Amino acid sequence: MELKQEMARSLLKTSSLCVRTKLLNQVGLSLYNTSHGFHEEEVKKKLEQFPGGSIDLQKKDNGIGILTLNNPSKKNAFSGVMMLQLLEKVIELENWTEGKGVIVRGAKNTFCSGSDLNAVKGLGTSEDGVALCMFMQNTLTRFMRLPLISVALVQGWALGGGAELTTACDFRLMTPESEIRFVHKEMGIIPSWGGTTRLVEIIGSRQALKVLSGALKLDSKKALNIGMVEDVLQSSDETKSLEEAQEWLQQFVQGPPEVIRALKKSVCSGKELYLEEALQDERDLLGKLWGGPINLEAVAKKGKFNK
Incomplete structure (x- = not known):
């Protein structure tokens, strides 16, 4: 019985997180x-x-x-x-x-x-x-x-x-x-x-x-x-x-703007979501920036500064 109750609580928490994350990240949702x-x-x-x-x-x-x-x-x-x-x-x-x-x-x-x-x-x-x-x-x-x-x-x-x-x-x-x-x-x-x-x-x-x-x-x-x-x-x-x-x-x-907007989204996630979901959001946002043209250009410039 205790195991079932724990599973139910976990499911409710997961469902709630999914809804919260969806509301936070998708444009146009009321x-x-x-x-x-x-x-x-x-x-x-x-x-x-x-x-x-x-x-x-x-x-x-x-x-x-x-x-x-x-x-x-x-x-x-x-x-x-x-x-x-x-x-x-x-x-x-x-x-x-x-x-x-x-x-x-x-x-x-x-x-x-x-x-x-x-x-x-x-x-x-x-x-x-x-x-x-x-x-x-x-x-x-x-x-x-x-x-x-x-x-x-x-x-x-x-x-x-x-x-x-x-x-x-x-x-x-x-x-x-x-x-x-x-x-x-x-x-x-x-x-x-x-x-x-x-x-x-x-x-x-x-x-x-x-x-x-x-x-x-x-x-x-x-x-x-x-x-x-x-x-x-x-x-x-x-x-x-x-x-x-x-x-x-x-x-x-x-x-x-891509970086500024990602920063603001990440802060919103940290403020409104549970830890696991906020960390997932950070990973997702980073995945869209890391290795992209803005990131590569910045890394190249830093390399020049360090010489």
Whole structure:
């Protein structure tokens, strides 16, 4: 009997690992489907009813993308259409093979004030709330798993869903007068786009409780002190701070996109998978690079340097 139970546990673990690895490594797969009670097309139809603003994407020749939340009349709050467009842009970035990094920012010196209240009021039932939660968890998880090194450039306010969006990025930079606030408690809810889970990973459970409860206000200095952000930029000017952010990101994306993307994938595997599967992913990623033209050229150059 004990042997059978051990075999069953092993099978469950293996099956779970296979599913997790498949989700992590295959482009275009959703986190949820109908087996979870998630009907994506129905959610999309509801979100289409709440227009306003846009999500703009600029893909630069140097392999850095600029993803801009553009709804300045509402401090870049997410309308329903913007939520749909964010998923579209994430899919576009998933297929951008020349990409190495992406900066997320808001237009007109404000990051994002959360969800547009028109959409919040229009999706008032518990079922609507859970469906929206699953839609945005799926979108931000796919964003987090992009083979691109991502940076949130926080200018002005990052409130509610905007604060959650910053946690989906690998790094966060703030301008001197900016602020990150998880205001969900004031709205009678909790973060539901994956923000709590990611915040705990970034700053730990004790600090996360302080931030989520509102006991700790994250201005740029406090955010830097607790490790929420990597750096506070010198300028609060929209153009200059974006230039600073691009210069900051450059230190991570120098080199061929194949190598940068493999590094990011390997880090995602190490973070999300069990040890055996993460090690397997490392082997698979290395197998695509070792002995290839980039590797051979680098080895040849090193040989010349050592002479």
